[in-house]
Amino acid sequence: MENRTYTADAEPGESVTVAGWVHELRDLGGIAFLILRDTTGKIQIKFEKDEMDDELVETGLGVARESVISVTGDVDEEPRAPTGVEITPDSVEVVAEADTELPLDPSGKVDAELSTRLDNRTLDLRKEEVQAIFTIRAEIQHAARETFRDLDCTEINTPKIVATGTEGGTELFPITYFGEEAFMNQSPQLFKQLIAGSNVERVFEIGPIFRAEEHNTPRHLNEATSIDFEGAFCDHHEAMDVAEAVVTAAYEAVNENCEDELEALGLAEEFEVPTGDFPRLSYEEAIERINATGELDEQLLWGDDLPTEGEVALGEDVGEHYFITDWPSEIKPFYIMDQDDDEQLSTGFDLMHPRMELVSGGQREHRYDHLIEGFEQQGLDPEAFDYYTKMFKYGMPPHAGFGLGGERLVMTLLGLDNIREGVLFPRDRQRLSP
Numbered sequence: 002m003e004n005r006t007y008t009a010d011a012e013p014g015e016s017v018t019v020a021g022w023v024h025e026l027r028d029l030g031g032i033a034f035l036i037l038r039d040t041t042g043k044i045q046i047k048f049e050k051d052e053m054d055d056e057l058v059e060t061g062l063g064v065a066r067e068s069v070i071s072v073t074g075d076v077d078e079e080p081r082a083p084t085g086v087e088i089t090p091d092s093v094e095v096v097a098e099a100d101t102e103l104p105l106d107p108s109g110k111v112d113a114e115l116s117t118r119l120d121n122r123t124l125d126l127r128k129e130e131v132q133a134i135f136t137i138r139a140e141i142q143h144a145a146r147e148t149f150r151d152l153d154c155t156e157i158n159t160p161k162i163v164a165t166g167t168e169g170g171t172e173l174f175p176i177t178y179f180g181e182e183a184f185m186n187q188s189p190q191l192f193k194q195l196i197a198g199s200n201v202e203r204v205f206e207i208g209p210i211f212r213a214e215e216h217n218t219p220r221h222l223n224e225a226t227s228i229d230f231e232g233a234f235c236d237h238h239e240a241m242d243v244a245e246a247v248v249t250a251a252y253e254a255v256n257e258n259c260e261d262e263l264e265a266l267g268l269a270e271e272f273e274v275p276t277g278d279f280p281r282l283s284y285e286e287a288i289e290r291i292n293a294t295g296e297l298d299e300q301l302l303w304g305d306d307l308p309t310e311g312e313v314a315l316g317e318d319v320g321e322h323y324f325i326t327d328w329p330s331e332i333k334p335f336y337i338m339d340q341d342d343d344e345q346l347s348t349g350f351d352l353m354h355p356r357m358e359l360v361s362g363g364q365r366e367h368r369y370d371h372l373i374e375g376f377e378q379q380g381l382d383p384e385a386f387d388y389y390t391k392m393f394k395y396g397m398p399p400h401a402g403f404g405l406g407g408e409r410l411v412m413t414l415l416g417l418d419n420i421r422e423g424v425l426f427p428r429d430r431q432r433l434s435p
């Protein structure tokens with residue numbers, strides 16, 4: 002919009018045109034105030050009824066909350082105004098009128114259920130604390146990109162329509178691709194490996210993954226954002242270092258650049274940046290510590306996957322981010338390499354936040370014969386993966402990587418109760434639109 006001034010830039014002594022939403026109307030009789038909100042903040046517009054043109058007063062004070070208006074007038078200092086300045090209007094234009102009945106109250110005075118908020122995201126995002134989540138989410142992705150670039154990684158984009166699944170534990174969404182069966186990708190896993198095997202060597206991707214999880218939990222989505230890394234000539238220890246660096250950089254960036262947003266979320270006081278030297282526990286130690294908490298009805302045995310209550314109990318016990326390493330090979334996917342000296346143990350690792358898993362990764366099986374054996378052991382048909390396995394015959398270096406759940410990082414960093422709060426338009430069992 003031509004000649005528009007953001008409310009935050011309106012200086013006393015200037016004549017400006019501001020545009021935004023009607024946040025609040027306060028009619029005190031002889032004087033009335035309209036609070037106009039834009040992306041930079043809010044400003045008070047003063048209507049002195051006896052001294053102003055009737056039509057101007059009627060337009061300004063007759064407009065429904067959340068309507069879009071444009072106001073031209075003089076800016077003056079006013080210590081009693083919420084931001085210390087106010088505008089005395091010469092003209093008010095109603096740009097887009099809002100209904101008087103709103104499905105939710107953007108001023109936040111009336112609480113709304115999460116489902117109402119998600120059904121009306123545009124209105125919901127007019128709340129400062131909701132917008133703060135997405136500003137912080139963007140900052141986290143920016144920090145991840147910067148960290149990967151500092152580590153000489155190339156950003157890649159892999160296909161989301163694929164021929165095979167990779168992550169055994171979760172279901173696939175099937176689609177029809179010109180009459181052929183295809184799926185929405187569960188992970189860029191195989192593609193990022195194929196690129197790390199070229200001399201691009203180190204890659205990262207921030208992109209969607211699709212998982213037909215049947216269960217509806219506060220920490221699962223059916224469409225999530227995966228922050229993936231893959232590096233040639235890397236082992237699982239180096240991949241863990243990279244995961245640690247990305248998570249720590251996200252906290253540091255939010256701490257440095259999102260002071261106002263943390264304030265809006267009531268987190269400014271308590272926000273802590275992790276030290277970046279996360280303890281590394283073996284799987285065996287992890288199950289022993291979980292068993293010792295006495296929180297589970299049944300003791301975990303070697304080979305069991307960690308149940309949610311186990312993760313929570315261990316998280317409380319450890320009290321900070323930590324890795325779990327040395328997982329049994331049989332519960333890690335086919336592409337994870339076994340350890341050299343003990344093939345019962347894998348090079349797979351998880352990075353945990355005290356509340357939940359954030360990352361899975363490991364060193365990959367790059368030896369063609371072992372890879373084919375791995376498929377067979379997991380009951381998969383290697384033929385179906387020919388597009389992937391054949392590249393392992395033409396010089397595939399050792400490589401390692403990980404996938405970090407983007408929304409899990411936002412959720413744990415901000416202490417959100419529900420992962421959906423950190424997604425603009427979440428997909429879950431009940432939610433396909435908006």
Ligand code: ATP
Pocket residue numbers: 029030031032047079081082087
């Ligand atoms: P004043 O002479 O103090 O500007 P007024 O006589 O024009 O006020 P009132 O109707 O008496 O208007 O004011 C109602 C309330 O609004 C008072 O509590 C007053 O302090 C407050 N008020 C007046 N002007 C402003 C302003 N520009 N910003 C914020 N509050 C104001």
Ligand code: AMO
Pocket residue numbers: 168187188189190212214220221222223225227229230358359360361362363402403404405406407408409
């Ligand atoms: P995994 O299946 O463990 O590993 O996924 C990696 C991380 O992605 C996040 N995540 C999810 N977040 C929200 N909703 C979901 N349904 C969901 N599923 C997964 C979690 C998880 O830790 N290919 C491997 C990674 C690798 O080895 O590089 C993989 O996908 O935070």
